Amino acid sequence: KAGVTQTPRYLIKTRGQQVTLSCSPISGHRSVSxxxxxxxxxxxxxFEYFSETQRNKGNFPGRFSGRQFSNSRSEMNVSTxxxxxxALYLCASSWGDILSTDTQYFGPGTRLTVL
Amino acid sequence: xKEVEQNSGPLSVPEGAIASLNCTYSDRVSQSxxxxxxxxxxxxxxxxxxxxxxxxxDGRFTAQLNKASQYVSLLIRDSQPSDSATYxxxxxxxxxxxKFYFGSGTKLNVKP
Numbered sequence: 001k002a003g004v005t006q007t008p009r010y011l012i013k014t015r016g017q018q019v020t021l022s023c024s025p026i027s028g029h030r031s032v033s034x035x036x037x038x039x040x041x042x043x044x045x046x047f048e049y050f051s052e053t054q055r056n057k058g059n060f061p062g063r064f065s066g067r068q069f070s071n072s073r074s075e076m077n078v079s080t081x082x083x084x085x086x087a088l089y090l091c092a093s094s095w096g097d098i099l100s101t102d103t104q105y106f107g108p109g110t111r112l113t114v115l
Numbered sequence: 116x117k118e119v120e121q122n123s124g125p126l127s128v129p130e131g132a133i134a135s136l137n138c139t140y141s142d143r144v145s146q147s148x149x150x151x152x153x154x155x156x157x158x159x160x161x162x163x164x165x166x167x168x169x170x171x172x173d174g175r176f177t178a179q180l181n182k183a184s185q186y187v188s189l190l191i192r193d194s195q196p197s198d199s200a201t202y203x204x205x206x207x208x209x210x211x212x213x214k215f216y217f218g219s220g221t222k223l224n225v226k227p
Contacts, residue, residue, distance in 0.1 A: 031213060033215070035217075042217065042218075042219040042220065043159075043203065043217040043219075043220075045214070045215070045216075045217075048213060048214070050213070055213065056213065056214050088158075090158055090159070092215075094213070096213060098213050101146075101147055101164070101166050102147070102207065102213060103147075103149065103161060103164055104149075104161075104205075104215055105161060106151075106158040106159045106160070106161075107158060108157070108158050109157075109158045
């Protein structure tokens with residue numbers, strides 16, 4: 001069974017630009033969560049999508065947005081990039097069944113550098 | 116604000132010793148608990164999940180859960196240098212939600 005895939009793996013952007021990251025979950029998984037990881041802040045939850053709807057949201061500004069498609073693939077967009085957005089962006093997939101003992105599996109991440 | 120607390124370390128143990136990693140959480144309705152291992156520059160990898168009070172063993176790893184004390188731990192027996200990594204504790208919010216909360220991680224160094 002294929003794992004979670006993320007593209008691209010590395011990105012270099014300049015301040016003010018926007019970026020779109022993509023995540024394909026494990027086959028059958030309907031929940032996709034996005035996290036930002038920096039050395040100083042650890043793993044910070046951005047948002048979760050389930051069945052094309054944002055179900056949970058973390059405390060990030062509106063520059064961070066996402067969407068999910070009917071095949072459960074998800075994209076995350078960051079507009080007007082700032083230097084502080086440099087981080088490892090991780091996608092995690094799970095079944096999304098809130099009544100089950102659900103488990104998240106992480107993709108390899110996208111390393112974003114903002115210059 | 117739900118919190119998951121871990122000692123940041125580094126925790127240094129000699130090869131072959133038992134490494135003990137600890138985690139406390141603030142939300143009493145949390146139902147599911149996870150340990151992830153993360154090597155430098157890589158993404159977190161699931162090691163174990165535990166849902167009921169007591170111990171759960173998987174190879175050299177044992178997870179221990181005490182819901183009354185809001186405490187979960189991970190024991191690594193016969194530690195190897197390849198176990199050197201940051202270990203993240205994660206807690207899934209109770210029934211009705213699908214939010215996971217992560218600790219900041221404990222860095223483990225296993226010395227040959």
